[in-house]
Amino acid sequence: MNLVSNDSEIRGENVYSFDEFCSKRESLDWYRDDLFLQKSAEHFIGLDYGKINERILTFSPTVSLKWNQLAERMARPEVRPFMLHYDAFNHRIDRIVRPMEAHQLEKEIFGEGLFSNKMAPWESFVKRLLIHQLGEAGVACPLTCTHGLIGIIEQFPNENIPELEEILKHTKEGLNGEFAIGAQFMTEIQGGSDLPANLLEAVPDGGNYRLYGNKFFCSVAHADYSVVTAKISGSNKVSTFIVPSWLPGDKMKEKRNGYEINRIKWKLGTAELPTGEINYKGALAYPVGPKDKGIAVAAGIVLTLSRLEIGIACAAFMLRASREANLYSDFRTVFGKKVKDYPLAACKLKYIENAAQRTTAGAFKIYDTFLRLERPLNPGLDSDLPMEVRKQLFIFRELVLLQKISTTNEGVKVLNEAMSIFAGHGVMEEFSSLPRIFRDVVVNEQWEGPRNLLLTQIYRDIQRVTEWLSPSEFVGGVLHGAAIETIHEFSLQLENLLQKPVLGIVNEASMEAATEWDTFCSALFKAYQELALNEIEAKANIK
Structure with missing residues (x-):
């Protein structure tokens, strides 16, 4: 004899569902559905709002759905960045291992050319504001640091160091479709935010310098280039330098530019972002800006x-x-x-x-x-x-x-x-x-x-x-x-x-x-x- 007439009458069955909430959340367009954000953009952008608004409306669905899904997947603890110091042949490579989603998200976001001369500043601003809604997602800090690196090279052009112009093009406009990533390494263990306490030494090498010493908090440790503060030998004042992570032809070989990454930090937040401790052992560095005014x-x-x-x-x-x-x-x-x-x-x-x-x-x-x-x-x-x-x-x-x-x-x-x-x-x-x-x-x-x-x-x-x-x-x-x-x-x-x-x-x-x-x-x-x-x-x- 069948005592249960249908499945819905099974005692204790939980039929509650969050599907409606999830469906609404996933269908939201973070710009189109935010009238206040649109009002703010219209007020401050002014005459160019119409054409910029159309481009943002086209851009927003990708952030709201595709990139958000990538950000959520790469946030899982089991796929957080870790170090692989040596390859199978005992070569020191200091490879930062990140999940596929991180590489995809980074490539697509940087591929937008957010700091390119081809993009209006207000368009970049609103697009970045939407990207920040992902959280750090391993891209927010890299975007910010890249902007700073571009800013410092543009402020202090130096025709005597052609490498700086190449770095500027690589980060701002891209080279062969690839956009480089910037970082800023300033903090040392003894100083924290106290930059005058920097001890990293910059030794003159022709028109350039070689760096020796340690940096203790280095976010975007996977960057292509970094802004680094150091003291020139014999000076008690800080100067600034641009340091490539790899010299030409060395990136594919995983041969770093005269430095090692000691470890990746274990942080409370921004966990998808590799923050390292770096030991410089003669890294080639290009001076930028006035000496002793770092x-x-x-x-x-x-x-x-x-x-x-x-x-x-x-x-x-x-x-x-x-x-x-x-x-x-x-x-x-x-x-x-x-x-x-x-x-x-x-x-x-x-x-x-x-x-x-x-x-x-x-x-x-x-x-x-x-x-x-x-x-x-x-x-x-x-x-x-x-x-x-x-x-x-x-x-x-x-x-x-x-x-x-x-x-x-x-x-x-x-x-x-x-x-x-x-x-x-x-x-x-x-x-x-x-x-x-x-x-x-x-x-x-x-x-x-x-x-x-x-x-x-x-x-x-x-x-x-x-x-x-x-x-x-x-x-x-x-x-x-x-x-x-x-x-x-x-x-x-x-x-x-x-x-x-x-x-x-x-x-x-x-x-x-x-x-x-x-x-x-x-x-x-x-x-x-x-x-x-x-x-x-x-x-x-x-x-």
Whole structure:
């Protein structure tokens, strides 16, 4: 006798499915379906928006589906990069082994020619913002470092070193359809962000140099070329160099240019990105930029571009977090109601969306300033520049620093809040990208100067320029277009803080002042973001 009439009546059968949620998520186009991102692009791009918008609409589906799938596959722990130091014949090769998906993703993204003269800067910006929504994915940092390497060679062309022009072409326009990858190796074990403590030695060799010593944090260890800081023999000041990973004809032979990779770091986040420790044993290096001004060159050009890109990445991370949290909250039902219909969840979703839009608006506005300035990347502020130009460049420099510390700090909070919308599924690595991106933003908070270091730098920078840029002028420049009352309030706070022992000896008064400074910087940049957001919304409302 058959006691069960059909399969659906089997006791204890779980028929719940996430298919609807997964299907909607996979069908989303990260640009076409994001009206705010389109409004932001239209507002800041201006007259060229129409043609650039069409190209981005064509580009976006590839990022949203194909590249996202590759990024998720290569994030699995069993395929993370590892070192193969020797081949079968005992030759030292230091091969960095990465999964096929990493090579495919890298080739396709770099093949877009994002820094080519053929691509408009705004088109590149929006495309990179979409790419950053993948998380690090082994390509975000390489893109950023390549941009910095291009920037430094363009800023300091040297016809006496033709190899630099070849490197520029290889990274910017590609050679025979292949685009090279750049890196920046500056940190040493004894110094961290303290570049003056560099001990790597550059020994003259004709018109070039040979490097000897160690670098301790070398992200994009698989790069074709790197920007490296070192001290020329007999000098106590840092210079900058471009170092090829392989000399001509040696890449296929896996014969590196006079250096070894000791190991790959085990990091909290950006795990798909090979970060190594490098031991230089006479690597050929090409000097770039003024000798003995390597710190100014690195900070003014390479690190400025990296910090600028981190702000763009944080905007992308938050946009993705907001999109996926909203999608899930509209799908998931708990105790008879959708997650989004609970006030506690609704207020979190509102905060996440606002933070994402503020951060995106701020990233667009700073990049707009970057494009409008004639020479935004400078190894220090030239005293021969017109005073108004010096002021504009200084304000831009500080905005980049404020964006870096503010967006990474808030990014951690936003990703954490977004994961909480998913409840237990929020920490499941295969359920969504959010845990992976959460770890990436934590790492980004430490890269290119951790929060305390940059807060100190901003304070010292403003102190140094008070003779030609008053606190009220600085605040007025940052918040240009804001209400007079807002500018006045922030100006008074800044004037007051510059009189306090923010950088004094450690005691109760200095710690209280330091806390006030931290809070002030976050509030000032949030006001800047809100100003940018209001600009976009006002323009959209007029239409």
